[in-house]
Amino acid sequence: MPVAYNDDMDKRLIQLGAAVIDTEAHAIAALRTRINGNFAAACKYMLACEGRIVILGMGKSGHIGGKIAATLASTGTPAFFVHPGEASHGDLGMITEKDVVLALSNSGETEEICTILPLIKRLGVPLIALTGQPRSTLGKVADIHIDISVEKEACPLGLAPTASSTATLAMGDALAIALLESRGFTAEDFARSHPGGRLGRRLLLRISDIMHKGEEIPAIPENVLLSSALLEMTRKGLGMTAVVNAQNHAVGIFTDGDLRRALDQGIDVHITPIAKIMTANCKTLGPDLLAAEALQIMQRHRINALLVVDTEQRLIGALNMHDLLRAGVL
Structure with a gap:
């Protein structure tokens, strides 16, 4: 049962928490109009990919990128995360000509990603960017740009990535599920990649x-x-x-x-x-x-x-x- 609250401190904490939820919900709702031709084009690149989807992101975007990669991989789209800082020190060799790169950066100016953009372009692989700045370096170089900008962060200082990281995650989920449906990915396919989970046991155990x-x-x-x-x-x-x-x-x-x-x-x-x-x-x-x-x-x-x-x-x-x-x- 919910714990009762009475004093002013409790009320203030609840107001602050509710404000964060409201801000992030608004940020996600604003993405609805950005599920457009660019989104469809990004999906087509990923569906046509003969290799894997390589996710790039620094900081909080990197954490979100890891989750997006995991979601893609578990829903029928082979994917993995590469740390942009490590990419410029050898890990870029993990990207092949058959891959598609999905780069995440709210500013679109993340130094570690911008440093390796010429090398990614030289490989000739499709580059899909999720940024909050379409006119940024990353936004302009990308083959496909998807706008994940937010009106404001939930952080009152406007510094900690909150609403922006939530919006990025939601857009990543939208891409993953659109691909899942397009591939005809089934519950049994999902279970095969989750054999240790309850769903795997329910759908695979004879x-x-x-x-x-x-x-x-x-x-x-x-x-x-x-x-x-x-x-x-x-x-x-x-x-x-x-x-x-x-x-x-x-x-x-x-x-x-x-x-x-x-x-x-x-x-x-x-x-x-x-x-x-x-x-x-x-x-x-x-x-x-x-x-x-x-x-x-x-x-x-x-x-x-x-x-x-x-x-x-x-x-x-x-x-x-x-x-x-x-x-x-x-």
Whole structure:
């Protein structure tokens, strides 16, 4: 819950914070009219790039450049950041003739970038500039200039890059997402570049990766008693057991929930055939489905376990909600 505020100091701090948000929101809103032909031309250069997008920026622009490079790379546009100061001491060799350079400088006069402009032009690579000064050195030399100027910085001194760096970041995101859409980049493509994240697990993990196999599968013949089912459930610890016929086809399932309902009815576990109380025609799925699809099936049908079968309906695996939880799918 939000902490209550009462004194004048609290109110003043809140006013200052709100003013920063308002200033930066205004700076971003002003960019809307600059999504124009220059923006489209920049996107076309980047889409046609046979190499990588090389981002340049000093200071705060450098930090923003690193984030833009990371966003581009994770959304289907290979990119990396090069420090302009290091570029003039050897790192310029990282730029090839197949690359596109995206240079960030609010003033457009950043010395370290201007120093290497002749070398970039000599390479013949497209140069896209994001500056707040279209008539600056960088703005005039660039093949494409995108205006990211702001009315004022959120800093009351007008010195610390605040609104300008936010505007640069927003424009970088706009470029990255426009390229993502143009490339037809999918959620599964995104997951491949984020295999360690939750999205990667949800979109790449298959049922075969997490299901219990072989001796770990709880299974009993269809002609045994309920007591045998309980013993198998206890041994395997999945809260259920598959019921199979002589050909190892899954003909049913018996779960903890089924057991509770059976006990409520006063059924004798020592004389009741499992075939009488099992859930026949139970939900099954194939091993190649995504684990996230198994989760959807469980949630839709309000069940906690599923049997995995091959194309001939032979039992080859089992999983429950805890398996999905351990795998990070939930």
